[in-house]
Amino acid sequence: MRERTTSDMSLIASKFESIAPSQTLAITAAAKQMQDEGQDITSFGAGEPDFDTPQHVKDACIEALLEGKTKYTAATGIPELKEAIKEKLYLENGLEYETNQISVNCGAKHSCYNAILACCDPEDEVIIPAPYWTSYPEMVRLAGAEPYFVETKRENGWKLTPEELEGAMSGRTRMLILNSPNNPTGAVYSEKELKALVEVCYEEEIIILSDEIYEKLIYNGKKHFSTAAISDAAREITITINGFSKVYSMTGWRLGYTAAPEEIAGAIAKIQSHTTSNPTSFAQYGAVAALKGDQSIISDMVEEYDMRRQYMMSRFSKINNIEIVEPEGAFYFLVDTSKMGLSSMNLTEKLLSRYKVAAVPGIAFGYDNSVRFSYATSLDVIKNGLDRFEEFCHAH
Numbered sequence: 353m354r355e356r357t358t359s360d361m362s363l364i365a366s367k368f369e370s371i372a373p374s375q376t377l378a379i380t381a382a383a384k385q386m387q388d389e390g391q392d393i394t395s396f397g398a399g400e401p402d403f404d405t406p407q408h409v410k411d412a413c414i415e416a417l418l419e420g421k422t423k424y425t426a427a428t429g430i431p432e433l434k435e436a437i438k439e440k441l442y443l444e445n446g447l448e449y450e451t452n453q454i455s456v457n458c459g460a461k462h463s464c465y466n467a468i469l470a471c472c473d474p475e476d477e478v479i480i481p482a483p484y485w486t487s488y489p490e491m492v493r494l495a496g497a498e499p500y501f502v503e504t505k506r507e508n509g510w511k512l513t514p515e516e517l518e519g520a521m522s523g524r525t526r527m528l529i530l531n532s533p534n535n536p537t538g539a540v541y542s543e544k545e546l547k548a549l550v551e552v553c554y555e556e557e558i559i560i561l562s563d564e565i566y567e568k569l570i571y572n573g574k575k576h577f578s579t580a581a582i583s584d585a586a587r588e589i590t591i592t593i594n595g596f597s598k599v600y601s602m603t604g605w606r607l608g609y610t611a612a613p614e615e616i617a618g619a620i621a622k623i624q625s626h627t628t629s630n631p632t633s634f635a636q637y638g639a640v641a642a643l644k645g646d647q648s649i650i651s652d653m654v655e656e657y658d659m660r661r662q663y664m665m666s667r668f669s670k671i672n673n674i675e676i677v678e679p680e681g682a683f684y685f686l687v688d689t690s691k692m693g694l695s696s697m698n699l700t701e702k703l704l705s706r707y708k709v710a711a712v713p714g715i716a717f718g719y720d721n722s723v724r725f726s727y728a729t730s731l732d733v734i735k736n737g738l739d740r741f742e743e744f745c746h747a748h
């Protein structure tokens with residue numbers, strides 16, 4: 353036996369010292385438990401659509417099950433689904449990918465993690481504009497790389513500027529994570545803004561992970577632009593990420609996808625073949641139906657989200673000691689609570705224990721002076737919750 357030391361043995365890898373569990377999922381679980389105990393909790397927790405999965409999607413999955421489509425599939429997904437994704441990316445996003453550049457994964461969360469794992473070595477830095485979706489830094493750390501945060505400004509609509517990006521670069525920078533429409537700020541980058549960021553990344557040979565999961569949840573007549581469609585240069589360095597959870601209300605199905613330069617797609621295929629084998633077989637048939645079926649269900653959902661968004665906007669704008677930037681996409685409000693002088697954990701704990709309102713502390717998104725409200729919940733819940741939040745604000 354080779355020499356080994358067993359004193360001070362730790363059962364887990366040292367990287368877990370700096371990894372926190374997901375706050376978005378934790379707060380939602382806490383609210384659910386209190387509801388189950390009979391407490392009257394209003395939850396603005398996880399960003400999970402309150403609509404049911406469309407019937408034709410469920411039917412396609414059931415049919416697949418009945419037909420015995422219950423075995424392993426190709427690691428990166430069934431050909432029908434990859435073809436449907438290829439067509440969607442071409443027709444809706446102006447992106448030409450071959451199916452070998454596409455990989456279907458177990459949720460867009462998994463897609464992001466695969467992409468980071470495929471591209472980053474230990475010691476590499478990944479630039480994450482803050483406020484950010486809570487899982488990005490932890491995925492980077494799990495991959496052994498290091499997150500580097502850039503604080504975006506409220507007055508810039510929480511959007512990263514090329515100057516801020518340039519200032520954040522170091523010899524170790526490997527990747528930039530972009531998320532438009534954004535969770536948690538609702539910011540939507542314009543074509544011009546994306547172009548300016550792409551130019552810096554191309555010049556500096558930085559890969560862009562472009563998480564476009566909220567692409568269709570967009571308001572005020574805004575238009576979504578895919579980063580990879582900005583230019584040929586953009587396509588060379590961008591990994592496009594999308595999924596089915598938000599737009600088709602399929603969170604539990606766990607299906608997302610990556611479209612990437614061939615080399616990166618190959619690495620993602622290897623990771624997937626050794627870790628998950630394939631996304632669930634019959635779920636993938638549901639996803640084909642989602643992409644190929646009636647898309648008007650999406651505009652119906654967007655209309656409903658927009659109505660809630662406008663209602664919340666009017667309520668928040670009447671409260672004195674908070675500030676907001678109007679969200680133009682996704683289904684979140686990031687409420688700036690700087691004037692209250694409470695840490696976001698303290699604020700959300702009080703809000704939950706005394707006012708029975710669950711919302712996610714801004715610290716989970718790298719901006720402690722804030723709290724996130726999701727409006728993927730009914731207008732009744734929103735009205736009731738905001739009455740309570742208003743009371744809380746008046747008392748602080």
Ligand code: PMP
Nearest residue numbers: 459460461485535565595597608
């Ligand atoms: N990206 C962002 C920005 C998100 O908010 C989410 C929400 N879960 C995801 C990716 C992952 O979605 P899913 O894994 O459910 O496809």
Ligand code: GLU
Nearest residue numbers: 374376377397398399535
């Ligand atoms: N993305 C959603 C959110 O931010 C769902 C929970 C999660 O996966 O983090 O609330």
